[in-house]
Structure formats: structure tokens, C-alpha cells
Amino acid sequence: MTTLEDWVTAACAELGLDPAEVPVPVVLDLARDVAHQVLRPGAPVSAYLLGVAVGRGADPVAAADRLSALAGGWPVELGDRPPA
Template identity: 55%
Template sequence: MTLVEWAEAVRRELELADTDPLGKEDVDRVLDLARDAAHSVARPAAPLTTYLLGIAVGRGADPDRAAAALSRLALDQKDES
């Protein structure tokens, strides 16, 4: 099962039929953000940060802009260490 297929299975399980399916670019965006948070802040920051991204997007934030802002925030933490 690919991650895109997994995302679709999760979307069905959560009864999110009224939302757009996730494509590879969506999965890559989340994984890139998770990587930046895990490597620049702490490993547990990865799921927390991606969860908060999901809340922001659910409230209308642009996924690309929000993920980019959070990646910059995480990478800035690494630079400050």
C-alpha cells in the first residue's frame, strides 16, 4: 500500500468523503514538514506539527503557505540551537 492509498483509506475511515482526495504532493508536503520538525526541533514535534497544520488547513489556511511557514519556524529553531 502506498502512502497515498493509505491516506485515502484513512479519509474513508474518518468519513471525510466531502473533502478532496490527497495526492502525492499533499503527502509529500506533510512528510517534508514532519522531517523538518523532527530534525530541527525534536522527533515528537513531527506529529504535533503536522496535526496543527491539519487544523489550520481545516480552518481555511492555504496548505502550501502554512506548511512553508511551519518548516521555516522549525528550521529557525535548529539555527538557534
């Protein structure tokens, strides 16, 4: 196991979750997209928002794809300001 796998397994045990249900690559890809195309601190916040959406029934892959697409279209000149 890698350190990340060990961490996910331990964190899941702590929270009563099944590690097999954690789409680690999906979350990492989303965090990368937001960090690189929007703002670094937006990465963990976006991961949290993804978790909230999934907790409310959203498909994790579809929700992450939507957020990644939003990040991909984020205007560079806006920096950390939302689009109008």
C-alpha cells in the first residue's frame, strides 16, 4: 500500500466509511484542475463541496466533471473573483 492508500483507509475507518467507495483519482484530478486553473486554496474547498454533493446523492464522477469543467472555463484575468 502507498501512504495515500494507508491514509484513506485509516480516515475511512475513523469516519465509518468504506475505502472502496472513495474515488481517490477523481478527487485528485478535481483538486489539480481547481488548483491550477482557479486558485490553490480552492482545491480543498472544491473537494469538500464535491463530498457534500455526493452526500446529497450526486454521482461523484459527474459532479467532479462539472466542477473541473467550471474550473477549465474560469477566466484567468479574474483571479479569485467570480465571473459576472
